Amino acid sequence: MAAKRQPKKAEVLEINDLETMKLLTHPARLAIIEALSEPRSVKEIAEVLEVPRTRLYHHIKLLEERGILRVASTRKKGALEEKLFDTTAHSFSPGAELLESDDRPERVEAIVAAVLDSTREDLRRSLLKQFAEDQEDDEPEQTSLTRSIARLKPAEAESFINDLNTLIGKYGQMHPDSEDSEETKLYALTLVFYPSSRQGS
Numbered sequence: 001m002a003a004k005r006q007p008k009k010a011e012v013l014e015i016n017d018l019e020t021m022k023l024l025t026h027p028a029r030l031a032i033i034e035a036l037s038e039p040r041s042v043k044e045i046a047e048v049l050e051v052p053r054t055r056l057y058h059h060i061k062l063l064e065e066r067g068i069l070r071v072a073s074t075r076k077k078g079a080l081e082e083k084l085f086d087t088t089a090h091s092f093s094p095g096a097e098l099l100e101s102d103d104r105p106e107r108v109e110a111i112v113a114a115v116l117d118s119t120r121e122d123l124r125r126s127l128l129k130q131f132a133e134d135q136e137d138d139e140p141e142q143t144s145l146t147r148s149i150a151r152l153k154p155a156e157a158e159s160f161i162n163d164l165n166t167l168i169g170k171y172g173q174m175h176p177d178s179e180d181s182e183e184t185k186l187y188a189l190t191l192v193f194y195p196s197s198r199q200g201s
Contacts, residue, residue, distance in 0.1 A: 011169070013067070013089035016097040019065045022108040024092065029059045030118035032069075037186050039072040039084040060085060068092070090172065119190040126188075142187070149196060161193060 015021050023029060027083035034038070034168040042060060046053035063069040064085075091097050094111045152160065168189065 004183055009070075009087065010089040011091070013092050013121060014095035015092055016095035018098065018103070018107055018110060020068070021094060021107070021114055024068070025110060025113040025117060026059070027054065027117070027121065029063055029068075032056060032059055032063065032088055032113075032123070034118060034122060034162060036069070036087050038083060038087040041082050041084055043082075045085070115190065115192065119188070122188055136171075157193075164191065164193070 015024075024033075031049050032045060040048070040196045042053050042056055046056055049056075058068060064071075067088055069085050070088050071083045073084045074082065076079050076082070090182075092114075094114075098111065100109055130143070168191070
C-alpha cells in the first residue's frame with residue numbers, strides 16, 4: 001500500500017548557500033541525483049548505479065537534509081516500509097545571493113563544479129556507450145555538442161533566455177517524469193549562458 005504522494009516538485013530550485021552547492025560537487029551525490037529520473041528506493045538507486053546500497057545512505061541523508069531530495073512516497077515490502085526518494089526540483093540553479101560574499105572565488109569554483117562535473121561524466125558515459133554499441137539496426141542517437149558566441153544587447157540576451165526557458169518547458173513536460181515507456185528516452189541538457197570573459201576580443 002503506497003502512502004500519499006507529495007505535491008508536484010518545483011521546476012527550478014535556486015541554491016544560495018555555499019555548503020549546499022559544495023554538496024552537489026561530489027561525484028556520488030551527482031550520480032544519485034541523475035539516477036532519480038523517477039522516484040526510486042535506495043536499493044533501486046544502487047542497482048542503477050551498480051554500487052552497494054551501503055555506499056548511498058550517507059549521501060542520501062545529506063541531500064535530504066539540504067532539501068535536494070525528499071521522500072516522494074512509501075510502500076510495503078513484506079513487513080517493512082520502503083521509502084521512495086525523488087529530487088525536490090527538476091533542475092537546480094545557483095541563486096544570485098550565492099555570489100554576494102567575500103569568498104567569491106570559492107563560490108564560483110563550487111558553482112562551476114556543480115554545473116559542469118555531472119555533465120562531463122554523464123556525457124562521457126553516453127558517448128562511450130554509443131561508440132561501444134552496434135547501432136546499425138537502431139535509430140541514431142540524437143546528440144548535439146555546440147559552443148557558440150553571439151554579440152547581443154542586454155535586452156536581447158534576456159529575451160533569448162526567456163525563449164529558451166519556454167522551449168525547455170514545452171519539451172520537458174511532453175512526458176510525465178513518472179511515465180515508463182519503451183518509446184521514450186531520457187535526454188540531458190546543460191544550459192550555460194553567460195557574458196563571455198573575452199569581451200573586446
